[in-house]
Amino acid sequence: MRDSPLAVFFIFLRLGLTSFGGPVAHLGYFRAEFVERRQWLAEAAYADLVALCQLLPGPASSQVGIALGLTRAGYAGGFAAWLGFTAPSALALILFGLFVTHIDAALAGGWLHGLKVVAVAVVAQALWGMARTLTPDARRAAIALVAACIATALPNALGQIGVIAAGAVAGLLFLKAAPFSLEKLPASNISRRAGVVAIGLCLALLAALPLLADVSRHYAAELFDVFFRAGALVFGGGHVVLPLLQAEVVPRGWVPNELFMAGYGAAQAVPGPLFTFAAYLGSVSTRTPNGWLGGALAVVAIFLPSFLLVCGALPFLETLRQHAGARRALTGVNAAVVGLLLAAFYNPVWISAILRPADFCLAALGFFLLLVWKWPSWLVVVLTALAAVII
Template sequence: MSEVTTFREVFKVFLRLGLTSFGGPAAHLGYFHDEFVRRRQWLSESAYGEVVALCQLLPGPASSQVGLAIGFLRGSYRGALAAWLAFTLPSAVLMTLFALGLGVWPGAAQGGWVAGLKLFVVAVVAQAVWQMGRTLCPDRVRQGLAVLVAVILLVAGSAAMQLVALGISGVAGLALRVPPGDRQAVLSLPVQGRRPMVFLMLFALLLLMSFLPMQAGTQSWLAAEMYRSGALVFGGGHVVLPWLEEGFVASGQVTADTFLAGYGAAQAVPGPLFTFSAFLGGAVGGIPGSIVALVSVFLPGVLLVFAGLPLWQWLRQHDQARSMLAGVNAGVVGLLLAALFDPVWTSAVHSPAGVAFVLAAWWALAVVRVPVWLLAPGSAALGAAFF
């Protein structure tokens, strides 16, 4: 099969997934399993499990990284590009259009429909904390680490303190010998000379550059904020919320209402939650800002996948490294737990009616399992009617 044919094949399959994959990261992994393991048999069950395990350990959007890895395994770097473009573009275009619409009609971000979306976001993040807690904190040690990180951030929350708290949880995971999970030895990728280290060093260099002082609102500032968020987020799309809130709301680039309205809308579109970055970039810098933000937030995850896949055999054999990452993942739950209170809860819930709305939305989401693409616009409509 030629490279052009492979690109088209991968692009076509992932475009359909990008247009129909509602439900967030966990649902995406299910869609990928059905499509690429059961139907097309591009990967074996065990190989897919290893790809998912690796991407869960890396910073960045786990489901998008799994898709990127599948495209890479199918068609090398061209296949990876096809997978990322096709899976990301549909939701990115919708989120950019939403940002431009709010730019034309700024008063729309103050309406009752935004209040409904903000309350819906509280239920979504609460459900994410619950699900991630069950997966990433299965024992008392990791539950304790999650609570410790949440306490630290609630008392002294800042972007720098988030890094410190996650560092503490990683060191604690190593010191307490957090169980790293079972080893697997199915996915075999030879180390490609120096190329993985080149990707890893480029990732680190760009991360260091993202901490340089820049004028807020410029394209370079936007790229730095997004790259830093994408590089330091463990746990997937929901966890990017506190990082981006610190950069965009605390700096005054967007209002809290606009920020949470965009995040609520991101729940209602298919594809990766990281396309929320396209909304923020569009709100700050129009279509060019949307493109810069989108590429910048995904770039670190892409570099880490290209570095991590060939080095997976090494990482699999080192329990110390995996114990540290397990500790960081537990800390991520605490990070999201702190964000659930501030800014999500404090910005959205101001009355007993708001509490009732959140409880009803959570029940519909977690118990009745109403699809998010129905629940988000429904919450906006109810908010417009009652708030």
């Protein structure tokens, strides 16, 4: 059964306006909407779609949304699903970026630091949840620990890629394959030839954009290249993209580290995918284009690989999910992602925010409110920023 792209857009727009809580929560909202309420696909098929999207770099929840849009309304449906789910948080973060670049630094200092502190609590909660789910045994915990050490020693894109590749190899060699479900996925509406073209285009852009940026020396080309590579090379979603983006935009002088961490804290207060943090970074850049144009350019660049990779992988998912080796590799990749998040939790999240005992107490309180009392993340963000001003 098919829907119109406009119908898909409004379904995902409602989710984009109400889906607080990060990637894991988003997948829960999707399950309630598309498995239980609308019955677009069966429970087991949805679980396998989620697991296989986690094998791809980029934001898993957004990729699941794009895949669902593609199965319901073709390419236009995939774009409509992405736009509806992404636009609300992207617009909110661009507006926040415009606000912080026009406010007096002395006035903003307290609550900007509060946003950095709340990022500690949010990432700690994500780390706790991912570790319990993805590293429940000694072997996977060991993979995560080694990945964290490597990522800390090599805090760059090459280190991340190496960690992910090593996790996949370790999964193939030492881990057991996850169970395979017999429930079939919905038809992809994409031919295998089109899938190969999409993957080829993604790889071609990955190779060509750095050359274009180097030859043109134009900031817009550099910006698009940086965020495209982030979207194409980061496994594990929004929290894990933090160290790569920090390593790219802060040393270049595009975004001061204080504004970087404050924006990451603010990103927890809006619904939708965390990758829309790119819209904030593009808007606050010290180079032009920035503002609305820079934010739009950055957010398109960081999500474009996800669209191409989902279009490329979806025609092959039914075959891939039946392959035991692929499932073992996915298990190892997921464990390595926990290690990447642990490394990001230390640097830059912890070392840039916890500067005094009061910061530690505030972050611990935020972690408690999120994990134990289950307070919504937006409320914890607001209260932490206010508490930092008072302190």
